[in-house]
Amino acid sequence: MAKVSARIALSLCLLAVLFGACRRDLRSAQGVVEEFVDQHYVRIDLQKAKEYSVGIALEKINEEIRLTSGQIIDAATRKPGVHYRLLEKKEGERRASFLYEGTIRAEDAPEFKRRWLIAARKEADQWRVSNFTEYD
Numbered sequence: 001m002a003k004v005s006a007r008i009a010l011s012l013c014l015l016a017v018l019f020g021a022c023r024r025d026l027r028s029a030q031g032v033v034e035e036f037v038d039q040h041y042v043r044i045d046l047q048k049a050k051e052y053s054v055g056i057a058l059e060k061i062n063e064e065i066r067l068t069s070g071q072i073i074d075a076a077t078r079k080p081g082v083h084y085r086l087l088e089k090k091e092g093e094r095r096a097s098f099l100y101e102g103t104i105r106a107e108d109a110p111e112f113k114r115r116w117l118i119a120a121r122k123e124a125d126q127w128r129v130s131n132f133t134e135y136d
Contacts, residue, residue, distance in 0.1 A: 029096035029120045030089065032127040037116065040132075041102060042082045044073050054121070054128040080106040087115070094122045 024031035032052050040049035040061070046068070050061045073079075084102040100116045115135040120127050 027127070029091055029122070029127045030086075030098065033096070033098050033118050033120050033129060036118065036129045036132075037084060037100060037102075041084070041116070044077075044079055052129050054123060054130055056131045057119075057129045060132065078107060080104050084116070096120045096127075 024034055026032055026035060036049055036052040036057075039045045039052070046061055046065050050058065050065070053061050082102055082104050084100045086098060087101050088099040090097045097117065097119045100118070102114045102116060103111060104114065105111045113136075117133045117135070118129055119131040121130045122128075
């Protein structure tokens with residue numbers, strides 16, 4: 001019985017370590033940018049993406065919210081499958097930019113790709129997305 005309890009405890013500890021290691025570092029430019037990409041493009045949660053935005057990016061998110069007002073996007077909404085990968089990054093002390101390629105799969109539609117150029121800046125020791133642009 002003690003061996004089973006020890007194995008369960010060890011398994012739970014390993015899961016906790018793995019779960020903690022999978023979380024992104026929101027103190028880094030890349031961590032904040034990837035959280036923004038997840039919220040904006042993958043989960044389509046504009047309110048959550050707004051939390052990581054400043055400047056022009058915040059204005060763009062607010063405009064998207066305005067344009068989609070009245071359209072309910074919730075758990076019942078059919079959302080496309082979105083996966084992305086980092087193509088290029090340039091990081092400075094207070095500014096950074098990241099280029100991602102996103103692959104979008106929707107039901108009854110061919111798969112397509114988009115590129116997202118996302119700029120971030122550090123304000124008061126917090127990284128925020130300052131602009132984003134989408135390309136074919």
